[in-house]
Amino acid sequence: MTDQPIEITLQTSIAQIGAQDWDACACPEAQNGRPFDPFTTYRFLQALEQSGSVGPGTGWDPRYLTARKNGVLIAVAPLYAKSHSQGEYVFDHNWAHALEQAGGRYYPKLQVAVPFTPATGRRFLTRPGFEAAGMGALVQGMVQIAADNQLSSAHITFCTKAEALAGAEMGLLHRVSQQFHWQNDEYKDFDAFLATLSSRKRKVIRRERAGALDFDGDIVQLTGDDIQPHHWDAMWAFYQDTGGRKWGTPYLTRAFFDLVHADMRDDVLLVFAQRDGVPFAGAMNFIGRDVLYGRYWGCQTHVPFLHFEICYYQAIDFAIRNGLRLVEAGAQGEHKLARGYLPVATHSLHWIGDAGFRDAVAQYLDAERDAITEEIEVLTSYGPFKKENREDHQ
Known part of the structure; x- marks a missing residue:
């Protein structure tokens, strides 16, 4: 059989993909127990759709991204067209304001995310064996769709660190934020x-x-x-x-x-x-x-x-x-530090269409990344653990 190029498509409902194919990419490990991440499973994302929590009138319009090779689904991503920046927990309101003040249009934008869920997990969901090819195809497809439709930007929020580093190698902007997690x-x-x-x-x-x-x-x-x-x-x-x-x-x-x-x-x-x-x-x-x-x-x-x-x-x-292994207690909250929850870095990726605006955001993210890294080090040093136990949590 001739090896065909990877085909990228958009679906407006997860039902068009189906539970078996989606979960084969999102949580293949669930065949032997719980999924690593309950939020990217078919049943969670379908519940958001069926309940009307996303869809018409919510500003979260599903545009699930799929990649097929030789007719086989090899990768998917929970992609949404956004008309606002609510429910994301990685705040870009200042970016929107700056672009619109300069005469541009920030919305609509694309968002690869689990709606209303600031929990780290894979965002480029691939069948085992297609990790690099699947992520590469999804990123390229997302960027092409944004560019073809003259959208201002595309964002991937609360992705894994590995995805963030790989995305940065592909030319996406890497942002670092902070949460508080408890480690067992x-x-x-x-x-x-x-x-x-x-x-x-x-x-x-x-x-x-x-x-x-x-x-x-x-x-x-x-x-x-x-x-x-x-x-x-x-x-x-x-x-x-x-x-x-x-x-x-x-x-x-x-x-x-x-x-x-x-x-x-x-x-x-x-x-x-x-x-x-x-x-x-x-x-x-x-x-x-x-x-x-x-x-x-x-x-x-x-x-x-x-x-x-x-x-x-x-x-x-x-x-x-x-x-x-871990308790993720949600977004923000330095009050968690005294309760044994220590600061950790969280990651997101961003594509900006306008070159000048992209350069400005990139400079901002460089400075923000340095500040977050320093803040994590300082907060960790003030954590509640005995001195002899602190190295275990660095």
Whole structure:
């Protein structure tokens, strides 16, 4: 059979690709257990579509990028046409303002991302054996589509470091940002983790945990079939309250939570504070093969330190008990440092169409990258760990 060139196409619905083909690229490891990244699976991205969380009227219009060789799908990417910069967590609002002030048009733009999800994972999803060819074809296709349609830019957010370095070699601009993650050093239990902290930080965490539990009720962790429909009613109320205060309008629809319950409840950890079995605060996490991803939190009754307990300490407890390597607690938040979550670099890639604007952004990213690197070093040195344990977390 003649070796054909790689064919690039766009699809406006993930259903046009199908679960088997998509997941063969996105999570081939799931044949032997959990996927590394639940967010790029067919069922997660389809839930966003079917629930109306992305699509018409949301500013996230699916344009899934596919690469085929000899008729076989070898690579895919979750690509969206964006009419704004909301729900991305890698902020380019200043770029948009600068280009529009100069008479240009920033939107629409292209975005390779998992909507509303600041979690690191592969963005160029390839069948095993097609890693280099698949990523190269997808990047070339994305850039060509942006250029042919005279779009200002294309962005790949929360990609892996390996993808970032490979993309930079292809001429994309590399941006470094920062999050706070907790690393499991094969701790036997939570007390073993506390033992690695300085005495002062250890006392603070114990006091916070005691304060958080000082209410007439209990804290429960639920996953799989232990999660019932009424739990999603509670989580939706918490999400609406927090989302309304942070973003004005919550990104996800109520239907999304029902679809997650139907198809992904084994991939979810809900942590609730409740009285008489009725939740009044809670957090939603997704479970990867070796990472716990903290996503959403809300509270209807204030209890001191409860946010730290439900979002951070309960996540550490779960990770230790289940042998997970990492807890990613979401975007931003230097307050996580004192709770054992240390700063790490996150990565994104950017293509800018206008040469002058591209040069200006490149200079900005060089300076920003140096500043982020220095900030990570400084914050790590101020971390809560004993001096003899700090080298393990450098």
